[in-house]
Amino acid sequence: MDRDLKFTIITEGQKQGIALTCRKYGISRTLYYRWLQRYKSFGISGLDDIKKNFTPVNKTKTEVESTILNLIRKHPNYGPREIKYLLEKIDHHISESAVYNVMKRNNLTTRSKRIRFSNKRQKNITTDLPDFNSIKSGEGWLFWTTFCGCFEGIGPVYEYTIFDFKSRIACTRLYSSLSMEIFEDILTAVAIPVAQHLNLDAKHLCFLQDNKIMDKKNDSFINKIYEILQSHGLEIDIHLLKEQDSCNTLDMIKKHREDYTHGCLSYLMPFVHSGTSFKDLKIGLQKYIRNYNIHQQQDYDGVLYSPIGYHVKAIDSEMVLPLWAYIEREY
Structure with missing residues (x-):
């Protein structure tokens, strides 16, 4: 079906x-x-029908592959054997052939290619995972879109979300289409003002790979995002996360997304089917997100906090939320 x-x-x-x-x-x-x-x-x-992804048993884990690529950046003159020795020093024990396979997948099998890779400016999208184990609250942002459906009297509904990995603070808005311009809108009108008021020191912006509004080859879009971030004094690395890969960090990201989306759609469904207008639907979701961020208790390593409560505790701040955080605003 x-x-x-x-x-x-x-x-x-x-x-x-x-x-x-x-x-x-x-x-x-x-x-x-x-x-x-x-x-x-x-x-x-x-x-959609569930399709099970097949991962070869001998495929190098994403986190280890990221470590190998970082070592190549630092030591572009080294071949697979030397990189293997460096990995052993940091307790990653894989074969020389596995290192070579990583180089081959990333087109880095020759010294000249590795040098170009090492010298390449990082003003592009990388599939390397940030070190989510060491980032602090407010430093690692996730972005995704969810198609909620096309409803009678409302039309198509898309959820745009920017979500902090550590604190789980979320910025979400509803729109009727997918476009890069809308992403720029939620970034500049919502996420960056929230970051400035809550002292979210963003260092990574991660796009989930199923995102339909961007193409990793779209240099103009990437440069535009960098310009926006830098104009607000933000130095942020951009990442494109491969959802088909499996590791503890990606599994946690998927779990955050699933739990958060479930809460949003569970809240929206009664309003959608009651014949409400798109304008009222958007305002209603604003109320839900405000309550989610300020009041909704979640488990953080055995202690219950709201997302903002956790962040305030994590950065040891006595912040006061601005007035606009409590009022309903059209967009």
Whole structure:
């Protein structure tokens, strides 16, 4: 069953009743709720047929590959054997052939290519993971979009979110389309003002790879983002994270995204199906995000904080939120 039909069944169930809808389409309530939960966690894309990714057992882990590339930047004259020895010093024990395979995947098998790679300006997108284990609250931002669906009387609804990995402070807005200009809007009108008032010292901006508004080859977009960041005094590295890879950090990022999206869509669904306007839907989500950031308690290593409460504790600050954090503003 394709995702459009699944979405039709979900929305019809919210309006007409789940039991009646399940009988109409000949599906079980268990299957309906399974689709509903996946929709709430991932948006429309959660209704696609699940495809299991195959990862070769001998493929080097993403975090180790990132370490190898960083060593190549520092030592471009070294070949696979020398890099292997450096890895052993920091307790990464992989074969020389595995190091060579990383070089081959990244087109770094010759000394001249490694030197160019080492000298290359970092004003581009990298697939290297930031060291999320060592970053502080406010330093590692994630960006994603979620297609919520196309609703009667509202039209298409897309959720744009900029999310701090450590504190889980979130900036989210709803829009009716996907575009680079809208990303610039949420960055400059929401995320950067929030960062300035809450002392979020951003050092990394990470795009999840399923993001539809950017192409890693789109240099004009990348340069535009750097210009915006630098005009606000921010020196930020941009990363494109490969969601099909698996490591502890990426699994945690996916879990943050899933939990947060589930909360947003669970809140929005009753309003969507009650026939509210897009304007009121956007204002309603603002209220939810405000409550989420300021009041919603979450577990941080066994201690409960709100996202802003955690950040205030982490940076040892007595900050006072600006007035605009409490008022409803159109956008």
